[in-house]
Amino acid sequence: MEKFRPEGCLYSTPENQKYISREENLCEAIKNGYLLEARAIVCDSNHNLIVDLPCMKGIIPREEGAIGIADGSTRDIALISRVNKPVRFIALRIETDMYGQKVAILSRRIA
Numbered sequence: 001m002e003k004f005r006p007e008g009c010l011y012s013t014p015e016n017q018k019y020i021s022r023e024e025n026l027c028e029a030i031k032n033g034y035l036l037e038a039r040a041i042v043c044d045s046n047h048n049l050i051v052d053l054p055c056m057k058g059i060i061p062r063e064e065g066a067i068g069i070a071d072g073s074t075r076d077i078a079l080i081s082r083v084n085k086p087v088r089f090i091a092l093r094i095e096t097d098m099y100g101q102k103v104a105i106l107s108r109r110i111a
Contacts, residue, residue, distance in 0.1 A: 008086040010037040021054045023094070026104060030091045035111050037089070040082045047076045049108070051087060056102045060089060064107040082108075 010016045019029040020038050029036055038058060042050045049065055051058030065082075068074030089106040097103045 007037065007088045010035065010088065011039075011086040017054075023055045023102065026053070026055055026091055027094070030093060033090055035088055035090060037086045040085060040087045043080045043083050047079050049079055049082060049087065051089070051104075051106060053104055056094070056104055057097075058089075058091075058104040058106050060087065060106045060108050064092075064109045067109050069109070 016037055019025045019034060019036055028034075038051045038053050040049045040060070041052045044050060047062040047065070049060040051060060062076075062079065063070045065079040066074050069076070069079070087108055088111045089108045090111045092105045092107055092110075095103050095105055
């Protein structure tokens, strides 16, 4: 079993930077379920975390932001407090938003 490491430990590693820097590499991370990290830049009005990926915008939907958010046992402050900090996630898929831009859908809860 891997020892727990706090969020931020992976952020600057060459491997992490490789997987978040290009869409092709992010697709590989999706396929293999790699743990990745990037900086949360804002928590929007719906309490989704917006993540700064070099290759595209990342979104951690509110329900995927923390264990217990969906059932109400964890408060939204757990998400808001992550802004301007590295967050650990698993990339789930890449979608196209209403503006035709690619967006990575991420899960901090699973990670």
